[in-house]
Amino acid sequence: MAVTLLDTRVSPFGMRVRIALEEKGVKYEYSEQDLSSKGPMLRKVWNNKSPLLPSNPYQRAQSRFWADFVDYKVYFPGRKTWTKKGQELEAGKNGLIESLKLLEGELGDKPYFEGDKLGYVDVALIPFYSWFHGYETFANFSIEAECPKLIACRMRVYLNLFQIHKKSMVFWWS
Structure with a gap:
């Protein structure tokens, strides 16, 4: 399943998502958006590769x-x-x-x-x-x-x- 990232390049919060997706090796399509009219965002969790949060x-x-x-x-x-x-x-x-x-x-x-x-x-x-x-x-x-x-x-x-x-x-x- 492909992931589409709805974002705007100047957003530090969107940049977090880009970094996390890169770190997890998730392929994604970047889609520049006017964030004042957001649509639904899909997320997929990968438990076995590069966990970002500790298990404890x-x-x-x-x-x-x-x-x-x-x-x-x-x-x-x-x-x-x-x-x-x-x-x-x-x-x-x-x-x-x-x-x-x-x-x-x-x-x-x-x-x-x-x-x-x-x-x-x-x-x-x-x-x-x-x-x-x-x-x-x-x-x-x-x-x-x-x-x-x-x-x-x-x-x-x-x-x-x-x-x-x-x-x-x-x-x-x-």
Whole structure:
């Protein structure tokens, strides 16, 4: 059965789905959409290949927590860095830095958030890596200076995914 992905290229949430499908080796057809008039989306679960969530219920809950953290504590403050000015921009920048530092602490010295393999939290965060330059440009700061381990992880993830999938890095943000 073929999978059709209804998406828009600028959506970090749609990018998560593209990453997950690539990671699972699921062939799919990309269909650019106006997301304000969504149609039904089909999903197929592959239990035996590249599970994105841990089998342990506690670890699974932690992964969901951190992915939700990314949705709210990276997306919204990050958005303020390019949509707001003055104090609101600074609040967004500071909130983003604080959130990225927490994520960096959770990552620790592991190659991925869930250890030795790409997981749900990585899939949640990877789409935002392509926005880092914009955050830095609009808010005049360096994520690498604030969170060097997270940036090292970003580069490692890009290289690993490129080697596995033999796709141009443009795939991840275009």
